[in-house]
Structures are given as structure tokens and as C-alpha cells.
């Protein structure tokens with residue numbers, strides 16, 4: 001005991017409880033605003049700004065009712081968000097799988113440079129490309145369409161999707177496909193029946209990442225959409241009006257944006273972790 | 284069933300900077316078991332992969348049966364391959380693994396496929412594993428599944444790429460026999476790649492020895508062992524390796540004598556035994572390499588045990604193998620090995636005497652080509668040819 005204490009240079013209790021204390025601080029740091037948002041969405045306006053904040057109060061579901069039943073309901077925004085997120089996921093996963101497979105298997109000259117170029121497109125901040133893309137979109141009549149937003153989101157997800165899928169395919173021994181081809185499979189069948197089923201976790205992880213990006217995106221949605229295609233983050237921003245901010249509904253909308261992702265996250269947590277690490281760790 | 288022919292086949296990688304296979308011509312007969320053997324990197328796998336259709340040759344023709352297959356996809360060649368790492372499909376159970384090829388390449392009904400899978404499984408004694416995933420199987424079991432996957436399709440030919448190298452020694456021996464047995468039973472033309480010369484010797488109807496992408500020799504195991512085409516084959520086939528020493532042919536007292544170049548510790552009088560050397564194509568002044576198989580070296584504790592020429596040396600190490608002992612000693616700065624009977628176990632550092640029959644001698648010219656190989660009908664002859672006077676410590680009694 002004393003020996004190991006000396007070697008780490010920290011007293012025993014610090015070493016034992018330190019990590020938990022640190023994680024606790026991080027958890028509070030992250031969760032407190034969300035908790036605040038959640039309880040605020042249940043408070044009437046007056047008590048929302050009391051200081052110190054009240055923990056025990058009469059909860060109201062008024063904002064949630066307003067959000068779905070009142071003027072300017074959130075439902076169309078929610079539907080748009082779902083369409084765009086799913087579209088982005090499908091497109092990112094399909095193209096990412098094909099691109100990742102190619103990058104993993106093909107014997108291309110300058111493959112490393114190609115791979116770096118693909119990921120480097122992700123390095124530019126979104127705001128840099130939004131304006132040129134806006135002109136391009138208006139020319140192509142993609143403004144204010146679901147497809148336009150899906151393409152924009154996919155463009156930004158794809159580099160990561162390709163890299164992720166590539167690392168998954170790298171883990172699938174080529175001999176498996178060769179064995180399949182000798183067994184009577186075409187190249188396509190070998191891909192479809194042998195390699196693809198083995199990278200399911202990777203496709204899942206890629207889909208999650210795409211959905212999260214698309215669901216949370218604000219800037220593309222703000223610039224490329226108008227009434228018919230706006231997504232949830234825009235709905236929240238519209239509650240900041242000239243006559244004042246509808247804090248209650250902002251909070252409630254925040255909760256509605258957050259809830260599906262949290263639920264989703266809890267459900268797929270295991271797959272996500274195993275998916276992301278499987279690519280990195282050799283069996 | 285079919286014969287396989289390679290006609291001046293070459294394979295270069297990286298725009299010709301790596302020549303993996305160089306002008307290889309081979310014919311494997313119908314139902315033959317050919318072992319392709321050679322050191323690591325000599326192009327064995329590349330050769331096999333070209334036959335399978337996984338690599339395109341950069342030159343030459345490959346045919347299976349009467350068809351030239353150069354332009355056929357692997358699936359059109361009707362061959363089966365067993366990989367070193369088995370390459371079992373991890374997401375399928377054993378049943379699906381074995382049946383995969385049948386499902387893809389035949390119109391058999393599910394019931395027929397099932398029946399054939401079960402037949403093969405019972406042939407390989409893996410019937411109770413059919414519903415397991417490869418991951419939960421031992422190496423030996425995975426190996427059997429891989430074999431089953433090849434057998435079930437009843438192909439024109441089996442290709443094996445070092446299928447046993449991941450198994451432990453005992454299992455390897457067992458599977459060796461089993462593969463030979465199955466191949467014989469099914470009569471399927473087979474090419475078996477290995478870098479293990481012992482595997483080659485025991486399994487092959489014929490063995491083809493490769494080095495550096497080039498075929499060195501092809502022949503029956505005994506022929507390759509007794510009459511290697513060159514020094515490389517001589518050294519590669521046989522374990523422990525053949526003993527060699529570099530020598531020069533000199534004339535002394537009217538006799539042709541081979542004299543070690545590096546030290547005077549070794550001379551061998553070619554004429555002394557009375558066998559004529561009339562047809563031996565070496566002349567006085569030629570540099571040659573002399574070779575003797577470890578089992579042909581006769582070692583005695585007493586010099587008097589020899590009638591004719593013999594040499595004296597000091598024992599380095601004795602390695603008991605149970606069935607016999609390996610004795611290491613120096614000859615002309617090379618370490619030699621002798622395989623002796625287990626009763627003969629001198630202390631290291633002891634002086635011993637050795638000789639070998641004239642008929643056991645291999646001689647290689649400066650290019651390494653064999654100019655003379657041993658001329659013993661069977662290894663046992665070595666003992667009889669050598670000075671019949673008994674005494675303790677006679678080799679291989």
C-alpha cells in the first residue's frame with residue numbers, strides 16, 4: 001500500500017476517491033443546466049426567475065400543451081426533424097459504407113492522401129461553406145426542401161462516416177471474402193453476405209452519429225429552410241420574439257429536442273460503445 | 284476431378300519490382316497430392332492464389348482440367364481452398380459455414396444441402412458442433428470445419444495454404460494423417476502449401492520445392508530426399524539439415540582427395556573405397572561442396588573401430604530425442620550433426636571419430652548443382668556398407 005502510494009505520489013484516499021469526485025463535478029457541470037431546463041419547463045413564468053430557485057413547486061404542463069395544441073404548434077417541426085435525421089442517417093450510412101469499403105479494400109495509389117483529403121473536408125467550420133452553398137442551393141432549387149437539408153447534413157457527416165466504416169472493414173479479414181468467392185460468391189455477394197453482416201455495429205454507430213449531428217444542427221437549418229421544412233432547433237429559436245422571449249416554451253421545446261436523443265442514447269449505448277471501440281481494437 | 288497445369292507462370296508485384304513467382308511450370312496429375320514446399324516468402328501462397336483465381340498471373344497460363352482458367356473468376360474454377368487462418372465466416376454457425384458454398388453454387392434443395400452438410404460433418408466427426416459459432420470452437424475444430432467447407436462442395440481440386448501451421452505439434456500430426464486419408468478416399472487433386480519439409484515428405488505423392496519464386500525440383504519425396512537437384516533442395520529437405528563442408532579436389536599420391544578449404548581438419552579420399560569415380564564430373568582444382576546426411580554419419584568412440592579413413596572431432600552438444608540422439612560437432616568451421624543410437628551419449632568435449640560411406644556422399648559444384656548424390660537404396664544400407672565391425676556406439680543399430 002505504502003509502496004504504491006509512493007509510486008503514484010498521491011495519498012490513498014485521493015487516489016481512490018479522486019476519480020469519482022472529478023466525474024461527479026463533470027456530471028454536475030453537464031447535467032445541471034439540463035435539469036434546470038427540465039424543471040423550468042414545468043414552472044409558471046413568475047417562479048421561473050425566483051432566486052434562489054425553488055425546488056418544490058406546483059408543476060404545470062401548460063407549456064407542453066401549448067407547444068402541441070396552441071398557436072404555432074411544434075409538430076411540423078418535429079416531423080421535419082425526424083425526416084431529415086433519418087434521411088441523413090440512411091444516406092450517410094450507405095455512402096459511408098461504400099466509401100469506407102473502397103478505402104479499406106482497394107489497392108489505390110495515393111490512398112493515404114485520398115483518405116486525408118476526405119477527412120480534411122470536415123475541418124472547415126460550417127459557417128465558411130454555408131454562404132457559397134446557399135447560392136448553389138438556390139440555383140439548384142434545393143432551398144427549403146428536405147432533400148437539400150439532408151444533402152447538407154450528409155456532406156458534413158460523410159467524411160466521418162467513411163473513416164469509421166473504413167476502420168470497421170479493415171477489421172474484417174480479406175481472406176473471408178476470398179473464401180466466399182472461392183465458395184461460389186461473386187464479389188458483390190462476398191461483400192453482401194460476408195463483410196456487410198460483420199460491420200453491422202459500425203453501421204449502427206455511424207447512423208447514430210449522423211442522427212445526432214442532423215438532429216442538433218442549427219445553422220444549416222436556419223439558412224437553408226423556411227416554414228415548410230424547419231426543424232426543431234429553429235422552432236426553439238423562433239420563441240425569441242420582438243415582444244419578448246417565451247421562456248416556458250423555450251424550456252419545454254428544449255426538453256422535447258433532448259428527450260428522443262437521450263432515450264435513443266440509453267437504448268443504443270452498449271452498441272455505440274462496442275461499435276466505436278471495435279473499430280479501434282484488434283480482436 | 285482434374286489435372287492442373289501451370290505453364291511458364293509468373294507473378295510480379297509493385298510494377299515488377301517484386302517477382303514473387305518466376306516462370307513456374309508444373310503439372311499436377313488427376314487425383315495427385317502435390318506438396319508445394321519452400322522457405323517463407325518463396326512464392327508458394329502466390330502460386331496457390333493464382334490457381335485459385337485470387338491473383339492474376341503477370342505471365343503464363345493456368346489450366347484446370349482442359350480449361351484455361353486465367354480469365355475465370357474464383358467461383359467459376361470449381362476449386363476449394365483451406366486457408367491458414369481457416370477464414371470461417373464468424374457470423375454463421377458451423378452448419379451455415381459448411382453449407383454456404385452449396386447454397387451459392389448449386390440448386391440443391393435445403394434438405395439436400397442439410398444432408399450433405401451432415402454427411403461431411405460426420406466424416407470429420409464434428410456432428411455435434413453444427414450449431415456452434417466458429418468463435419466458440421478450438422483451433423483443431425475450426426480446422427475441421429474449414430476442411431468440411433472444402434469437402435462438401437466436391438470440387439475439382441483442393442488447395443491448402445499451410446492449413447496446419449496454427450495447430451500444436453500433436454494435433455498437426457494427427458490432422459496430417461487425416462487430410463491424407465480424406466484426400467485418398469475422395470481422390471480429389473490437391474495442392475498443399477507448407478514451409479514444413481517434414482509435412483511435405485510425409486504427405487505428398489510428389490513434392491515441388493520452390494526458392495525465390497523459382498521451382499527447384501519436383502519429384503517423389505524419396506527421390507527429392509536422396510537425389511536433390513541442388514544444394515538448396517538438399518539443405519531444405521531433411522531434418523536436421525544435411526551437413527556440408529566446402530572443399531577442393533586435389534590430387535594426392537595418385538588419389539583424388541576432397542580437402543576442406545577453411546581448415547585442414549577434413550579430407551576425404553574419393554578413391555580409397557575402391558568405387559570408381561570415372562563418371563564424376565569434377566576435376567582437380569574444382570571447388571565443391573561436400574554433403575552428408577546426419578543419419579549417414581558413423582560415429583565411434585574408438586578410432587580402431589574404423590578400417591578405412593576417418594576423422595577425429597570433439598563433441599559439442601548431445602541432444603537426446605528419445606528414439607535417437609543428435610550429436611553436434613565442428614567440421615571445417617561448420618557445425619555438423621550426426622543422428623546416432625540412443626545408447627551412444629558421450630559427454631560434450633569428448634573426442635570421437637567419424638566417417639561416412641562413399642555411397643552416402645553428396646557433391647555439389649560451385650553453382651550448387653548436384654554432381655553426385657547418395658547412392659544408398661535405403662538409409663539403412665549406410666550401416667552395412669560402413670565397416671561391419673561392431674562395437675558400442677554404432678549408428679542406428
Ligand SMILES: Nc1ncnc2c1ncn2[C@@H]1O[C@H](COP(=O)(O)OP(=O)(O)OP(=O)(O)O)[C@@H](O)[C@H]1O
Pocket residue numbers: 296297301302303321322323324325326327328329330478
Ligand atoms: N500483394 C502483394 N504485394 C506485394 N508483394 C507481395 C504481395 N503478396 C506477396 N508478395 C511478395 O511476394 C513474395 C512471395 O510471397 P508469398 O506470400 O507467395 O510467399 P510464401 O512462400 O507463401 O511465404 P510464407 O511461407 O511466408 O507464407 C514475398 O516476397 C512477398 O513479400
Ligand SMILES: [Mg+2]
Pocket residue numbers: 327328329
Ligand atoms: Mg504463404
